[in-house]
Amino acid sequence: MKGLFPVLYRDYVMRTTSPLWLFFDLVVPVMYLLMFGVGFNSALGLGIELEGRSLSYNEFFLAGVISMACFGLAMNQSYGFFVDRDSGIFYETLTYPITRGEFLLGKIIFQCILAVIQTALSLAAAAWILGVNIPSSSLVYLGVGILIVTSGWFFTFASLAFLMRRTDTFNTVINVVYFVLMFVSSMFYPIDRLPSAFRVLSYANPVTWHTDVFRWALTGVGSTESALVQAAAFFIFSLIAFRVALWALSRAVE
Amino acid sequence: MKRTTEQPAIEVTDLRKVYHKRGSMPVEALKGISFTVRRGEIFGLLGPNGAGKTTAIKILTTLLRPTSGSARILDRDVVQHPLEARRAMCAVMQDNAVEMFLSVQNNFRVYGRFHGMSGADISRQSSRVTEIFGLQDVLNMKGSELSGGQKRRVQVAKTFLVDKPVVFLDEATTGMDSFNKRETLEAIKHEASRGRTIVLTTHILEEAEELCDSLAIVNHGRIIASGSTQEVKSSSLRLITVTLTFNRVTSGVLRKLERLKPHKIAHTEDTIDVQVRSESVAMDVLNSVRSMRGFRHFEVAAASLEDVFMDIVDRQERAGDT
Numbered sequence: 001m002k003g004l005f006p007v008l009y010r011d012y013v014m015r016t017t018s019p020l021w022l023f024f025d026l027v028v029p030v031m032y033l034l035m036f037g038v039g040f041n042s043a044l045g046l047g048i049e050l051e052g053r054s055l056s057y058n059e060f061f062l063a064g065v066i067s068m069a070c071f072g073l074a075m076n077q078s079y080g081f082f083v084d085r086d087s088g089i090f091y092e093t094l095t096y097p098i099t100r101g102e103f104l105l106g107k108i109i110f111q112c113i114l115a116v117i118q119t120a121l122s123l124a125a126a127a128w129i130l131g132v133n134i135p136s137s138s139l140v141y142l143g144v145g146i147l148i149v150t151s152g153w154f155f156t157f158a159s160l161a162f163l164m165r166r167t168d169t170f171n172t173v174i175n176v177v178y179f180v181l182m183f184v185s186s187m188f189y190p191i192d193r194l195p196s197a198f199r200v201l202s203y204a205n206p207v208t209w210h211t212d213v214f215r216w217a218l219t220g221v222g223s224t225e226s227a228l229v230q231a232a233a234f235f236i237f238s239l240i241a242f243r244v245a246l247w248a249l250s251r252a253v254e
Numbered sequence: 255m256k257r258t259t260e261q262p263a264i265e266v267t268d269l270r271k272v273y274h275k276r277g278s279m280p281v282e283a284l285k286g287i288s289f290t291v292r293r294g295e296i297f298g299l300l301g302p303n304g305a306g307k308t309t310a311i312k313i314l315t316t317l318l319r320p321t322s323g324s325a326r327i328l329d330r331d332v333v334q335h336p337l338e339a340r341r342a343m344c345a346v347m348q349d350n351a352v353e354m355f356l357s358v359q360n361n362f363r364v365y366g367r368f369h370g371m372s373g374a375d376i377s378r379q380s381s382r383v384t385e386i387f388g389l390q391d392v393l394n395m396k397g398s399e400l401s402g403g404q405k406r407r408v409q410v411a412k413t414f415l416v417d418k419p420v421v422f423l424d425e426a427t428t429g430m431d432s433f434n435k436r437e438t439l440e441a442i443k444h445e446a447s448r449g450r451t452i453v454l455t456t457h458i459l460e461e462a463e464e465l466c467d468s469l470a471i472v473n474h475g476r477i478i479a480s481g482s483t484q485e486v487k488s489s490s491l492r493l494i495t496v497t498l499t500f501n502r503v504t505s506g507v508l509r510k511l512e513r514l515k516p517h518k519i520a521h522t523e524d525t526i527d528v529q530v531r532s533e534s535v536a537m538d539v540l541n542s543v544r545s546m547r548g549f550r551h552f553e554v555a556a557a558s559l560e561d562v563f564m565d566i567v568d569r570q571e572r573a574g575d576t
Contacts, residue, residue: 006367010353013364018355087397088349092409095315096368097341253317 003098007106014080015114025076026118029069030125036061036188037130050190050221058130062122063215064187066142067207069118070149073111075178078157082170085161085252094253104245107158108151115150116143134218141217145231149210152238155245162248181207186215209234262326263420263451264291264314269323271309271475283309285475286323291468293419296442296452298462298469298483302567306475307455308348311424314453315345327420344369344413345422350405350429352397358408359393362415369416376415383411386441388434402429410438414445421445423454427461439465463559471566478570487562493517494536495555496528501548514538517565529561 015022040057041047047056084090093103119142126132157174164170182188184198185207191199202208209230216227271284284306291297299307312318314325316336324331330338353361359380366376384390387407392400400408406429413421423442427435442465446452456462462469463483470480479486500507503521511519511528516539518529530536536554543549 002370006364009367010364013360014353014355017357017360021355083354087354088347088351089353091317091347091349092345092351093368094317095340095343095345095347097337097370098368099337 001102003102004106004109006096006098007103008110011107011110021076025073025114026121029065029072029118030121032068033058033061033065033122033125034129037126041130048190050192053219053221055219055221056132058126058132059219060190060215061188062126062132063211063218065122065126066119066146066214067149067185067187067211068182069122070115070146070210071153071178071182071207073115073118074150074153074157075174077107077111077154078161078174081158081161082164082167086167091253100249104158104249108154111150111154112147115146119146135220138217142214145210145213145217148231148235148238152206152234152241155238155241159241159245159248162245162252181205186211206234206237209237261293262290263293263295263328264289264297264453265324265326266290266310266314267324269310269313269325270321271306271313271318272321283475284313284320284323287470287472287475287477288323289470289477289480291451291453293451294446294449295467296446296454296465298466299453299455299472300457300459300462300469300563301455301472303457305472307472308424310472311345311347311422311453311455315343315347315422316340317347342418343420343422344416344418346409346413346424346426348424348428350402350409352400352405352408354397357394357396358389358400361397361408362412365412366415369418371416379415383414386414387411387437403431403434406430407434407438410441414441418450420451420453423452425455425457427456427458435461459560459563471563473567473570479566483559486566487556487559493556493561493565494530494533495561496530496536496539497553497555498526498528498539498543498549499551500524500526500546501550504548507543507546510542511539514542 015025037058040061047054048060050060081090084093094100098106123134127134160173160177161170164173184201185191185205186202187207191202191208194202212222213227213231213234216222216224267288268286269284269288270282270286273281273283275281287306287310289297299310301307309318313320314327314332316332316339319333324333326332327339328342330342332339352358353364356364362380362383363373363376366379371379384393387410389404389407389411392404392408397405397408406427410423410426413423426442427438430438439461442452442454452465454462454465466483468480468482469486470477471486472478502524503526507526508519508521511526514530514535516528516530516535518527520527528539530539540552540554543552
């Protein structure tokens with residue numbers, strides 16, 4: 001496990017010497033929360049009726065922001081992979097005295113640390129600025145959830161970065177995937193009143209699964225059974241993504 | 255004083271690599287190559303583009319798995335014990351691999367950490383390689399701000415930052431200007447003199463001739479010549495180049511020389527280079543022109559590695575055609 005430290009050190013130096021990356025990773029989701037929160041909360045007035053409960057938009061959206069943070073961090077990391085592969089440093093790194101497992105694990109750990117910091121910032125902003133009640137019982141679920149969600153999306157986006165060769169293709173695919181997965185989900189709005197085709201797609205979207213679980217943990221909306229099913233579905237999605245990422249990594253080298 | 259020992263640093267045995275791509279025929283990049291590199295030696299892997307050199311380097315640096323055969327770095331099998339093999343080596347691959355978002359200084363720090371160096375060692379060694387490679391002016395620049403040649407210098411400098419016994423340099427001087435190239439070649443010689451084993455690929459054969467103790471020429475995935483640099487040069491049927499200088503080269507002189515059936519003949523307005531395969535033919539060339547009007551000067555030289563390389567590859571290509 002000694003090989004984990006240089007991987008973490010590299011990402012640490014990278015982030016601390018390029019503050020824009022850190023800003024994007026840590027501050028942008030909080031900005032979404034504050035700007036969307038203030039805007040939509042005022043526009044929607046009474047808030048959102050969901051499964052017999054009335055939530056303010058801020059309460060509703062907080063789970064979406066935490067999902068966005070995990071999802072966005074994983075996407076940024078995949079961009080880093082793509083640049084590394086393009087510049088050749090990715091291949092050079094694979095000749096360093098660390099295992100492939102340490103390399104991937106180090107990357108995930110760093111992303112998870114950022115995701116935890118980001119979630120803490122979002123929760124603090126939601127509680128202190130927007131007045132959202134954060135039940136302490138939700139923190140354990142959120143903690144475990146963040147680790148799994150960040151890892152699952154990390155494997156997914158890393159696979160795309162390993163498999164794609166051209167910058168223009170990569171940028172287009174990533175932007176389309178980011179846009180579709182975020183907006184065809186329960187991240188920004190409840191999906192039960194959407195047109196049926198839209199709703200089916202949203203239920204099939206893994207972003208909806210973990211957003212609903214986070215929302216259940218934070219607000220109690222939804223049944224425990226349904227949260228368990230969605231959590232299990234995302235866990236299986238992450239395992240499949242892990243297998244695909246390993247395959248894509250070996251293909252990228254060949 | 256070089257510290258070469260008979261103990262092998264690298265042993266490659268019957269190494270094969272077949273690439274399978276969907277929708278196209280399998281490509282056999284290596285067809286069973288074998289060679290040994292002694293500790294402290296500078297070994298050159300030469301060959302035309304697509305010969306299989308980079309595939310061999312990728313297998314040795316554990317980036318690729320061979321289809322069959324074996325490769326060992328300081329007795330560590332690169333397939334069975336890749337991590338152990340990586341602990342014994344560092345590598346410059348063909349791309350200009352630098353950390354694009356990090357300064358040169360931080361490139362050194364990160365590279366040193368990956369190779370298990372302490373902060374103090376990294377600082378000390380960074381100063382040393384910065385001086386050797388003339389990187390003082392770019393130390394605070396990010397990788398993305400460097401020119402191609404500067405990136406290459408940083409990349410080579412990184413491998414000399416760490417003290418690994420085996421170094422792989424794949425086209426290490428590509429993109430460097432003559433001054434930096436000279437500095438780099440001197441640094442490579444210096445590192446080898448400290449007992450490090452260096453394996454390099456290059457298409458600049460003058461570099462290989464200057465640096466390498468031994469070499470292997472690869473073509474179409476096979477080794478077609480190997481041994482010490484001198485042995486390889488002499489394996490090519492003793493090519494000798496006779497350079498003749500005249501006031502003016504005439505067609506009569508050229509006709510006379512062509513009757514001697516030289517291996518190759520090339521001329522400018524006042525000079526003719528005649529390449530022959532034996533000393534007796536070289537003497538015939540000199541005898542045939544020495545009493546001619548306008549003949550001023552001659553030089554006789556053994557063929558360069560480049561001549562030998564071209565000759566060996568050419569002969570192999572022709573043998574393959576027939």
